[in-house]
Amino acid sequence: MSVLKIYEKAPAKINLMLDVLHKRPDGYHEVEMIMTMVDLADRLEMSALPRDTIIISSQAGYIPLDEKNLAFQAAKLIKERYDVRSGVYIHLDKKIPVAAGLAGGSSDAAATLRGLNRLWGLGISDEELMKLGAELGSDVPFCVTGGTALATGRGELLTPLQNPPQCWVILAKLPINVSTAEIYGRLRSEEIQKHPSAAKMQEALEQGSFTAVCSELGNVLEDVTLQLYPDVAHLKETMIRLGADGVLMSGSGPTVFGLVSKESKVPRIYNGLRGFCKEVYAVRLLT
Numbered sequence: 001m002s003v004l005k006i007y008e009k010a011p012a013k014i015n016l017m018l019d020v021l022h023k024r025p026d027g028y029h030e031v032e033m034i035m036t037m038v039d040l041a042d043r044l045e046m047s048a049l050p051r052d053t054i055i056i057s058s059q060a061g062y063i064p065l066d067e068k069n070l071a072f073q074a075a076k077l078i079k080e081r082y083d084v085r086s087g088v089y090i091h092l093d094k095k096i097p098v099a100a101g102l103a104g105g106s107s108d109a110a111a112t113l114r115g116l117n118r119l120w121g122l123g124i125s126d127e128e129l130m131k132l133g134a135e136l137g138s139d140v141p142f143c144v145t146g147g148t149a150l151a152t153g154r155g156e157l158l159t160p161l162q163n164p165p166q167c168w169v170i171l172a173k174l175p176i177n178v179s180t181a182e183i184y185g186r187l188r189s190e191e192i193q194k195h196p197s198a199a200k201m202q203e204a205l206e207q208g209s210f211t212a213v214c215s216e217l218g219n220v221l222e223d224v225t226l227q228l229y230p231d232v233a234h235l236k237e238t239m240i241r242l243g244a245d246g247v248l249m250s251g252s253g254p255t256v257f258g259l260v261s262k263e264s265k266v267p268r269i270y271n272g273l274r275g276f277c278k279e280v281y282a283v284r285l286l287t
């Protein structure tokens, strides 16, 4: 049975590790990543429209509201594939910083796929939603089901993993917009000095060891972004100095996250970062 209005939460992701194996003939890079969700989320409200149209609105003035919006693209794709003749109005309450390495747009697209499946009573399986998601972006399939997963291929092939032990995650984003395509484009995969290990991170998760998770954090895109934007390197050093247990850049950046086990340490790190970085969040893992 179809309904008239539904809500979906679209959480941000962080990459606990990100390795690039090589560049593929199709231009994408073969990756090994371990991703998990954090409790910082956009909220989507989807209302059925009798007219055959897709309308997007948002309180955020800095994202496209036309066919460039990933939620619009997700709605268009599902309408076409399942021959849906009615329309939808989608309101995006944006909380995730944009072009930040947190997959905000990808998570909105995934939430749109999940939401419209419910709104229109289509009965599409998660597996099929993930396949549709892969047509929209490499991170969209992970965002369909969330949790913690190993992502291979260009990021769309997923193996569910144990969630990390619960902790605080401090996210800090400088006012720099990073283009994922540019960062991958500047990476010379054959010159990577140190590859983080997916197997070791997986072991750390299976052991439920917070210390091991922190010591296995690694991201080969970090060198590229930090070289391009030295302020991000400074931000990372500051977060380490303020006492975060493990610190890494997420995805292609520029957001840097710090994992912190003791709640008593959080205010010092949060306030120390707020001194020079406007966008700082202290959230929990979404486990």
Ligand SMILES: C[C@@](CO)(OP(=O)(O)O)[C@H](O)COP(=O)(O)OP(=O)(O)OC[C@H]1O[C@@H](n2ccc(N)nc2=O)[C@H](O)[C@@H]1O
Residues within 6 Å of the ligand: 015, 018, 027, 028, 029, 030, 031, 033, 100, 101, 102, 103, 106, 136, 137, 138, 139, 140, 153, 154, 155, 180, 181, 184, 185, 250, 251, 252, 253
């Ligand atoms: C780096 C990561 C890590 O999670 O995230 P973000 O920093 O974007 O959050 C992802 O690999 C990003 O995924 P996503 O943002 O969905 O990328 P896509 O839209 O599929 O691709 C954008 C562009 O990035 C490059 N790209 C992306 C994925 C991949 N495995 N190899 C690539 O070379 C391609 O140039 C592509 O044109």
Ligand SMILES: Nc1ncnc2c1ncn2[C@@H]1O[C@H](COP(=O)(O)OP(=O)(O)O)[C@@H](O)[C@H]1O
Residues within 6 Å of the ligand: 062, 063, 064, 068, 069, 070, 071, 092, 097, 098, 099, 100, 101, 102, 103, 104, 105, 106, 108, 109, 178, 180, 251, 252, 253
């Ligand atoms: N719903 C959306 N939310 C955020 N950005 C979007 C959305 N739709 C399209 N975009 C565009 O996608 C690009 C990447 O945004 P985002 O997904 O937030 O970054 P990232 O891939 O680094 O996590 C931005 O240039 C933005 O204009």
